[in-house]
Amino acid sequence: MRAKRNIKTLYVISFFFSLIPAYVIERLFWEMRGMSVLDVVLTEVIFGAVMLLMEVPSGVLADRIGRKPLIVTGVLFEGLMFAILLTADSFWQFGLAIAFAAAGAALLSGAENALLYDSLAAVNREERFDWHIGRLQAVRMVSLFIAAMSGSFLAVRVSLEVNYWLSLSSTLIAFLLTFLLKDVERKGDESEFTMAGQVIEAVRFFKKQPALVYVLILGITVGLAAGFVEEFWQLYLVDAGISISFFGLFYGVILIVQIPGALAAHSLRKRFERGMLLKGVILTGAAALILSAVQVNWLGAAAIIFFLLAAGMTEPLIMGALHEKADSRIRATIESFQSFVFNAVLIGAGTGFGYIATRFTLASGFLFLAVFSVVPLVLRTLIKLNR
Incomplete structure (x- = not known):
């Protein structure tokens, strides 16, 4: 009963946690409070640094003291971010808010999915993990869509602070809902590991799973490319000469199109290997990004939509692959390692993308993402040929 309630509660928490109308006017609000582009970039550095510092320790902690305390604290920190932003008028106040957001994201990373898997395992339905991951992703996308539409509507009628008050309220509801979650009994005894032992065991886990590591690398490249596209599509549409009225x-559209892939991932995984599906996503995505770089117009914008449609199945595929092989005693630690690597690669890829997009054009940056995403496939092919 406890496990089934956890699953339902996680869906509701995901909806309210993503119902954030502040995101659609974020840059306008920050600019109004005196934050320059350089200031924004520096806060992103703060976010990345805090994430890297806390990612693995938070996963270790989730495995030792339970998933619920980390989830409760993570959502609380996100709420603190909005509370600080409502009164922020200096760089350091914005930096503090973003540090809380990064800490919250690190605490949630691993703990949420670990609790979902534990709850499913308690009712012998763990094979449905990626099915639920896909549907949780769909819930988030629908919530983001509602927030974006309502946030845009409110932004032209009331002060921008209203969007932040609503976002704080939605996060508060998610925070209160986290208290309904209950940790469930896990297989094995995590107390046999010291905290350092958990980290060492996680490293050993990845060393023993080279095929899984390859799948995760494929997922990371797709995820990074999709993340940059989602971050900079507005500037792309400006370069394409598309009216802001269509934004x-x-x-x-780019939110909704990611839902079919997320929902279909579980069924497709039964017919095809995860690696094969991710290769298909990478190749079609790279082709779409190349088209968007060559045709900076409505056709290129359509290619972006197609890329995100394919990329929608990435998270269920890689999370399903990771958790079905993970040891329950270090489940959150293992996912935190994956997230740590993702954020570390993000810094390197982001530097390359940012340099090219600034030095040349945003379309050139998209071309860089296309090349970057196929690098693992090329390297794997070269290694096979040299054997």
Whole structure:
């Protein structure tokens, strides 16, 4: 009963945690409070640094003291971010808010999915893990869509602070809902590991799973490319000469198109290997990114939508692959390692993308993402040929 309630509660928490109308006017609000582009970039550095510092320790902690305390604290920190931003008027206040957001993201990373898997395992339904991951992703996308549309509507009628008050309220609801979660009994005894032992065991886990590591690398490259596209599509549409009046509609579309892939991932995984599916996503995605770089117009914008449609199945595939092989005693630690690597690679890829997009054009940056995403496939092919 406890496990089934956890699953239902996680869906509701995901909806309210993503119902954030502040995101659609974020840059306008920050600029209004005196934050320059350089200031924004520096806060992103703060976010990345805090994430890297806390990612693995938070996963270790989730495995030792339970998933629920980390989830409760993580959502609380996200709420503190909005509370600080409502009164922030200096760089350091914005930096503090973003540090809380990064800490919250690190605490949630691993703990949420670990609790979901534990709850499913308690009712012998762990094979449905990626099915639920896909549907949780769909819930988040629908919530983001609602928030984006309502946030845009409110932004032209009331002060921008209203969007932040609503976002704080939604996060508070998610925070209160976290208290309904209950940790469930796990297989094995995590107390046999010291904290350092958990980290060492996680490293050994990845060393013993080279095929899994390859799948995770494929997922990381797709995820990074999709993340940059989602971050900079507005500037792309400006370069394409597309009217700002279409921005709200376009944003809604790129959110909704990711749902079919997320929902289909579980069924497709039964017919094809995860590695094969991710290769298909990478190749079609790279082709779409190349088209968007060559045709900076409506056709290129359509290619972006197609890329995100394919990329929608990535998270269920890689999380399913990771958790079905993970040891329950170090489940959150293992996912935190994956997230740590993702954020570390993000810094390197982001530097390359940012340099090229600034030095040349945003379209050139998209071309860089296309090349970057196929690098693992090329290296794997070369290694096989040299054997």
